[in-house]
Amino acid sequence: EAQVTQNPRYLITVTGKKLTVTCSQNMNHEYMSWYRQDPGLGLRQIYYSMNVEVTDKGDVPEGYKVSRKEKRNFPLILESPSPNQTSLYFCASGMRREGTAFFGQGTRLTVV
Amino acid sequence: AQTVTQSQPEMSVQEAETVTLSCTYDTSESDYYLFWYKQPPSRQMILVIRQEAYKQQNATENRFSVNFQKAAKSFSLKISDSQLGDAAMYFCAYGGSNYKLTFGKGTLLTVNP
Numbered sequence: 583e584a585q586v587t588q589n590p591r592y593l594i595t596v597t598g599k600k601l602t603v604t605c606s607q608n609m610n611h612e613y614m615s616w617y618r619q620d621p622g623l624g625l626r627q628i629y630y631s632m633n634v635e636v637t638d639k640g641d642v643p644e645g646y647k648v649s650r651k652e653k654r655n656f657p658l659i660l661e662s663p664s665p666n667q668t669s670l671y672f673c674a675s676g677m678r679r680e681g682t683a684f685f686g687q688g689t690r691l692t693v694v
Numbered sequence: 695a696q697t698v699t700q701s702q703p704e705m706s707v708q709e710a711e712t713v714t715l716s717c718t719y720d721t722s723e724s725d726y727y728l729f730w731y732k733q734p735p736s737r738q739m740i741l742v743i744r745q746e747a748y749k750q751q752n753a754t755e756n757r758f759s760v761n762f763q764k765a766a767k768s769f770s771l772k773i774s775d776s777q778l779g780d781a782a783m784y785f786c787a788y789g790g791s792n793y794k795l796t797f798g799k800g801t802l803l804t805v806n807p
Contacts, residue, residue: 624799683795685739
């Protein structure tokens with residue numbers, strides 16, 4: 583089944599404790615991206631990647647890191663999480679020529 | 695930078711009726727994609743319909759269709775024969791040359807029985 587898989591789905595952590603949210607797609611997509619969704623602000627792009635070893639900042643990259651060592655994986659790293667990073671996070675992937683982005687099921691992160 | 699505006703924070707429709715959600719965008723690009731996504735209470739993001747800017751024909755997917763006006767930079771979603779399961783937040787999104795997606799802030803659709 584074609585899908586974008588995020589883990590974990592839910593996470594509660596403490597301020598300053600490094601964490602990684604994994605994202606994997608099985609559709610051989612070139613493009614992958616991370617978004618966060620907050621009430622009243624909609625979805626905002628954090629980072630995106632057009633291919634292996636190619637990443638770029640989105641609209642709200644501060645406090646986040648990403649890597650794209652393999653085509654299928656695009657982890658999101660929070661090295662020192664803070665409460666303002668409490669949010670719903672989505673990973674997405676797609677092919678440029680298809681012009682479509684498929685989303686994972688989301689990760690609900692709470693930083694206390 | 696591209697912007698996407700959804701001017702209707704909330705809309706409601708009677709079951710079996712038709713409703714139109716509005717979206718406008720701003721861009722200087724000529725080649726791009728436009729999307730409507732549905733987000734039900736489960737919070738999953740579901741692609742409803744997409745439109746390629748170079749295609750003049752409006753996209754249609756079953757009960758969902760769009761009215762794409764390129765010159766006016768308008769991209770509205772029409773839902774026909776509304777069903778209770780259509781109740782959700784709907785997001786309009788723009789995908790440009792670098793395929794970065796820019797989203798509007800959403801329209802919450804309520805379907806009344």
